[in-house]
Amino acid sequence: MQKTTQQIIVGLGERSYAIDIGVGLLSRTPLFNVLPHQILIITNTVVGPLYLDQVRAQLASHHVVVHTIDDGESAKSLANYGAIMDTLIQYNFNRDCAVVALGGGVVGDLAGFVAATYQRGVRFYQIPTTLLAQVDSSVGGKTAINHPGGKNMVGAFYQPQGVLIDTNCLASLNDRDYACGLAEVVKYGVIADAEFFAWLEAHVNQLNARDSGALTYAIQRSCEIKADIVAADEREQSVRALLNLGHTFGHAIEAAHYDTWKHGEAVAAGTVIAAKLMHQLGELSAADMARIEALLQAFQLPVRAPKMPLAQWQAFMQRDKKVQDGTVRLVLPTAIGAASLRPMADWQVIGQAITAMSTTND
Numbered sequence: 001m002q003k004t005t006q007q008i009i010v011g012l013g014e015r016s017y018a019i020d021i022g023v024g025l026l027s028r029t030p031l032f033n034v035l036p037h038q039i040l041i042i043t044n045t046v047v048g049p050l051y052l053d054q055v056r057a058q059l060a061s062h063h064v065v066v067h068t069i070d071d072g073e074s075a076k077s078l079a080n081y082g083a084i085m086d087t088l089i090q091y092n093f094n095r096d097c098a099v100v101a102l103g104g105g106v107v108g109d110l111a112g113f114v115a116a117t118y119q120r121g122v123r124f125y126q127i128p129t130t131l132l133a134q135v136d137s138s139v140g141g142k143t144a145i146n147h148p149g150g151k152n153m154v155g156a157f158y159q160p161q162g163v164l165i166d167t168n169c170l171a172s173l174n175d176r177d178y179a180c181g182l183a184e185v186v187k188y189g190v191i192a193d194a195e196f197f198a199w200l201e202a203h204v205n206q207l208n209a210r211d212s213g214a215l216t217y218a219i220q221r222s223c224e225i226k227a228d229i230v231a232a233d234e235r236e237q238s239v240r241a242l243l244n245l246g247h248t249f250g251h252a253i254e255a256a257h258y259d260t261w262k263h264g265e266a267v268a269a270g271t272v273i274a275a276k277l278m279h280q281l282g283e284l285s286a287a288d289m290a291r292i293e294a295l296l297q298a299f300q301l302p303v304r305a306p307k308m309p310l311a312q313w314q315a316f317m318q319r320d321k322k323v324q325d326g327t328v329r330l331v332l333p334t335a336i337g338a339a340s341l342r343p344m345a346d347w348q349v350i351g352q353a354i355t356a357m358s359t360t361n362d
C-alpha cells in the first residue's frame with residue numbers, strides 16, 4: 001500500500017531539499033508554510049488559469065505578484081528573462097523574496113534562471129505541473145534559457161529549496177505532453193535501473209491509462225534515481241552526464257524544429273539513435289535495442305528522427321555542453337540499466353546511426 005504523500009531528499013549538504021509527492025498537494029501543502037512574504041509566481045497562459053487560484057489561496061497573507069509568459073518552448077527566451085527582471089524591479093522585490101515556478105519544464109527552467117541571477121540569487125521553489133517536469137526538470141538545479149544556436153545555451157546550476165509535486169495536475173495534461181514525460185522516465189530505466197525498466201514494460205497499460213498508483217510509483221522512482229545522481233555529481237563532472245541520454249541528438253532535433261518537436265519526443269528519437277549506434281559498435285545487443293525502441297513506442301513516442309542534413313546535426317551537436325576539446329561525447333547504453341559517456345570523433349559512424357534511425361519521408 002502506497003502512502004498518500006512521499007518525500008524524497010536531494011542530499012546536497014546545506015543545500016539539501018525535499019521533493020514532496022502526493023495527490024492534491026496544491027491545496028494541502030507542506031511547501032507554502034516556509035515561503036517568505038514577497039513571492040513572484042511565474043506561470044504561463046495555459047497553467048495559470050488551471051492552477052493559480054489553488055496556489056494563491058494558500059498564500060492569502062503574502063505579497064504575491066504573478067508574471068505570466070506565453071506557452072511553448074520559445075518562451076524560454078532572453079526576452080522573457082528580461083521582462084521578468086523588469087517585473088521584479090518594478091515591484092521592488094528584495095533579496096529575501098522567493099520565485100515560484102508553476103508550470104512545466106519551460107516555466108521551471110526560465111524561473112530557475114531568474115532566481116539564480118536576480119540580485120545574485122534568491123530563493124526558488126518548483127511546482128511542476130507536467131509529467132516531464134515532475135520526473136526530471138524540477139529536480140537537480142539545471143536552469144536555462146535557449147538561444148537560436150542551441151538549447152539551454154545560457155543558464156546556471158541553481159538548486160530549488162523545495163519541489164512540490166501534485167499528481168492531480170496531470171489530469172489536465174494532453175496525451176502528447178504526457179508521453180513526453182514518459183520519455184524521461186524510460187531514460188532512468190535505461191541508464192540506471194534494469195528492474196525499473198522491466199517494471200515499466202509490465203505497466204505500459206496502467207501508465208498509458210494514467211493509473212494513479214502506477215504513475216505515483218513511476219514519478220517516485222524517477223525522482224529517487226535523479227536525486228541520487230545529482231547528489232553524487234551536482235555539476236555534471238561525471239555520472240550526471242548519463243541523464244543526457246538521447247539529448248545530444250534530441251537537442252539537435254529540437255533546435256532545428258522547435259515548432260514541431262517537443263523535448264520528450266526529441267529525447268525518445270535521440271535515445272533510439274544512441275541505442276542503434278551502440279548496437280552498430282557491437283556493444284548493445286539486438287534484444288536490448290529492440291526493448292528500448294518497443295517501450296518508447298508503446299508510450300506513443302516517436303522512434304525515428306526527422307530527416308536533416310548531417311552537417312546540420314553536426315553543427316548543433318558540436319555545441320553540446322558535453323563537448324570536450326572539440327570532440328562530441330555521447331551517452332550510450334551498454335545494456336538495459338547501464339550507460340557510459342564516450343568521446344566519438346568518427347562522424348561517419350555517428351551519421352550511419354542517425355540515417356538508420358531517421359524517417360525517409362520528412
Ligand SMILES: NC(=O)c1ccc[n+]([C@@H]2O[C@H](COP(=O)([O-])OP(=O)(O)OC[C@H]3O[C@@H](n4cnc5c(N)ncnc54)[C@H](O)[C@@H]3O)[C@@H](O)[C@H]2O)c1
Nearest residue numbers: 046104105106129130132133136137142169172173177263
Ligand atoms: N532542467 C532540467 O533538468 C530539464 C530536464 C528535462 C527537460 N527540461 C526542459 O523542460 C522543457 C520541457 O518541459 P515540458 O515537457 O514540461 O514542456 P512545457 O513546459 O512546454 O509543458 C508542456 C505543455 O503542457 C502545458 N501544461 C503544463 N502543465 C499542464 C497541466 N497540468 N495541464 C495541462 N497543460 C499543462 C504547457 O503549457 C505546455 O503547453 C524543455 O525546455 C526542456 O529543455 C529541463
Ligand SMILES: O=C(O)C(=O)C[C@@H](O)[C@H](O)[C@H](O)COP(=O)(O)O
Nearest residue numbers: 136140142151152240243244247321
Ligand atoms: O538534469 C540533468 O542533468 C539532465 O541532463 C536532464 C535532462 O533531461 C534535461 O533535458 C537537461 O536540461 C539537459 O541539459 P543540458 O545540459 O544538456 O542542456
Ligand SMILES: [Zn+2]
Nearest residue numbers: 184247263267
Ligand atoms: Zn531532458
